[in-house]
Amino acid sequence: MPDSSEKKHRKLERTLGLGEALTIGIGTMVGAGIFVFPGLAAGQAGTAATLSFLIGGGIALLVAFSSSELATAMPENGGAYYYVSRIFGPNAGFVVGIGQWIGLVFASAFYLTGFSQYMIELLQEMGVNLGDTMVLIAFAIGIVLTFINILGTEGAGKLQNQVVISLAAILVLLFGYGILDATGLIGEASLPDTFAPKGYWPVLTTTALIFTSYLGFVQIANVAGEIKNPTQNLPRAMIGSVIVVMLLYIAALFVSTSALPNEELAEMGETAMVGVARELTGNIGALAILTAGLLATLSSANASILSSSRAVYALSKDKMIPRPISNVNDRFGTPHIALIVVGIPMTGLTLMGKIEILAEVASFLHLIVYGMICVTLIRIKYDRPWWYQADFETMGKWVVPVLGAIFSFGLIAFMESLSIYLGFGVLAVSILWYLLFVHEIEFSLPETARRAYQIEQPRIIVAVDVENPNAIPKALLKAFQNLKLLVLGYRLVPEQTSPEQSREQFEDEAEENLDNVLQDLKDLDIDLQSELVFTPNLAKTINQYSDEYHSHAVLTARPIESVNRLLVPIYSLNQISRRLASVLKALAQSSDLPISLVMMTSRESGSEEEKDITRLKQEMVTELKHAGISEQLIRSQDVDVDDIAEAVSELASEDDVVALGEPDDLERDSFFKTIHQGIQEELDCPILVVLKDEKSS
Template identity: 55%
Template sequence: MTDASPDAALGGANREGESPRTDTPVETTEETTVHEGDVELERTIGLRGGLAIGVGTMIGAGIFVFPGIAAGEAGPAAAASFALGAVVALLVALPASELATAMPRSGGGYYFISRAMGTAFGAVVGVSLWLGLVFASAFYLVGFGEYAVAVLAEVGAPRPELVVPLALVFGVAFTVLNVTGTENAAALQNYVVGLLLGILVAFLLYGGADAVGLVGEPSAPETFAPFGYTPVLTTAALVFTSYLGFAQVATVAGEIKDPGRNLPLAMVGSVLIVGAMYVATIFVATSAFGSAALSQFGETAMVEVARYFFGAPGAIVILLAGLLATVSSANASILSTSRAVYATSRDAILPQWASRVNLRYGTPHVALGMAGGPILVLIAVGEVELLAEVASFLHLVMYGLICVALILLRRNPPAWYDPDFVVPGGPAIPLVGAAASFGLIVFMQPLSQLVGIAIMVGAVGWYFYYARDVTLKGAL
């Protein structure tokens, strides 16, 4: 760990009328002095770990849930929906990369927006990001339970009602894992994502060869957009949940080694890798069955595609890959949720005791509890699919504001603003990124929009009740 003062590394805040926090040393070694209340997290995550967080969070629902649903909505043009989602994500990943190299601190989008646009915007984004990640994490963990039960069914084993119990057990396990050290969570993420990518690449290579007739029988050609092109946009809004993971890299920016190089590579690289795999997956899946037949399989479409290529063993392997995908998504989301809580509490937008760091493991254990606890409650309730969609709404709002934040900081840059990576093209990319992010929200379901707006209104209420007197300090 490194020494940090309230006015320096993490840019903390004080509530008006309160005494500033003291810098009392509580532990001294030859290398560092750790201060109570003002501790910067260790930089233990390299480029591979950053890519694993981004890819591991994104490569869940996009490949294992959406192909059948998206094919039913847009036909083979669902591939264009995934490609459009990747383009929107890239338009945000580039501005986020510039901001992250200028402010490589935990909190990601919250931190960027609060320093560029002030406490009110920061409070709304910070609280919304925390809750959005909680809902998404619960969704991933319930998905894990469902895949685990499906594996039992595939091999003919008894399958009692284990979905919620398995989700709860693994939710606790991932929270504890993250408490014991970020490097432990990152190591798990690296292994899981590496194995998952190996399975998917092999599957897609064979499926691609089958689709073009190199093996098996050539597939019959199909109209690319049988329902027209408007469904391409509505389906892009539906599947954009698949691209939330790149922003999770920014939430752990304070723990990334060599952030000037690794943050842009991890964020942009994860979008490119996952976007290419999504498009390839839709191509392979619709070539195997045709979009109409594929849509009949719903959320289990990829299992049936694997069964078509490889029989029962292929179905089991894809089910196991689904388990790995939900594990990696849940693990990365819990890590990111805790860092969102950590950053907002450091700024006193949430109670400052939530930013305490465990001196043994160097992790924000209280913030992890504030992440894991609500996740377990939502898992027990079980109705998390709508909340996961709302998470996409809240992230799109944050993505649009990230682009606005970059424009504002460039127009009147403070003395500390010195990014290692600069987005080319002046304001063009952040302007288009903001318009695309806010524009996708228009195509979401009205209920998701209403719930998302209600959460943001609640965050505004929290700001006026608790954080309106907070004075944010500089980013560096």
């Protein structure tokens, strides 16, 4: 029976499908905004405000594409906090995590207040007057939604599905009828007289006003750890939710400006959509839109509570805030304490009544988060971390995240000064908390990244010169479990001689020598294959067989009685890979071989590349520890060198195996030539060349 700590800190289960993920994004975005903004936007820019929603949706898509790539590589709860903390460290991650948490708490309180307003108006439309009970209704609904989320993620997801489907049905019917009416397919056409009555500059300022409509799709990433098949469903949900919402907003504005004059819409302000519905379909339409507004604010509040609690959960799990907050309820499988931590301040804020300025602070914090998501992807594409592998890649490589960062941070300039000051105040408090209460943190890599470089059956090629054969290092091969080995016997052919002529002349002798080598391996419990080749270019031949055989590594043939250590010289920024880490794990875990990581740099210290290599080496050390390899087996050291081959020779003994990662910045032919003509000539021990990830499966 597991102990209590295991129960408390067990992982959240993946219970959310694509539908639930989509509705979290759509439900968060299609909130009060679709009812509030059309009237305000039309008053500022007329029908041209459709361009504002289009531009805002375009910016949101830039962030959605960037976030989708990060989410498929790191599908963990916490979303932006998780990405930023793993790339820029705990300090930056903590600030982003607080931004997500506090921003969503404020937004949830705003949505609940909007819900209570719609409920009061709907009941008044039906002849029931509740009086001034807005605050009490918001407070009560906040408690109910928090309780529903505590009862289970799947239940909250189903509620979200039902609410958003009902909302979408009402909106599609109303907007569909409005479009048919405006274009004259039903009755007489009533298109807007002027597209841009105030010119096109207000389109940009209106974009800043309405961008809060798109705050929500990234919240899907906050619950990534609970989404089924995340590599496919995360990108589909994030990008799909933005596109759906953008089309809904454009339709809402077009229908509004077609049904009523811009001046009348501006005068109605927040209740403009009710007036539009009444104009199109009478009191029934007004009741329908009030019902839709009720559902919209409810779905936004529910999705924000769910997402915010996962941001808190991730912060607590990484010990940024008290660890018990990330406890998972034994019965319901939800982070109940994290939900309470979200629910208490959220319901408290509803008691303030009108909190529009707090909603804008929430928008400020979200824009910071969005910008940092894009900056994180830019940093990843620049650094190319050895552990990073995304199943979804953004279009245009650099273009999407760069534009996303520029527009996200740039929109902040169009906000009210007070909102900017309050937003920076929240960030300042979070930094102060971090400095005072957060201790040094060592992060492990995402679960999928760790799984990605697990090798179930290592595939290794050993090249043996059949003219002067060396013994294959059996001592190393014994350390592998479930090994698949290809012994590639070769004889070098002068360029002026054809391989066919050489084979006719030397094939019998070569086969006999190769058989002797293979006989020495018969006692090994491995999947053994062999090939005999005659070639003028050994490096090219090894390259060819590496691709055809889908090999993970190439081992040089040098006799060795035993293996006492794995020596891993790190001298290239692009040399470290997931596959190198996986091979080291496979060897160390199965045979308790010590690993010596040696960072080799030129005697001119302090270069940026040296700093990056140091950081990458530390990441590998950290991951080897998290893989269960004893810290006593890992030794790390730094040396300044003039000549790589000479330095490796001085460090290696005859009982070592030198493990090298194939660097990304060299063609494989050139790298093999370097190994055989450089480092190998200086060594008496074998070299294990671990190939680049993309060259083998």
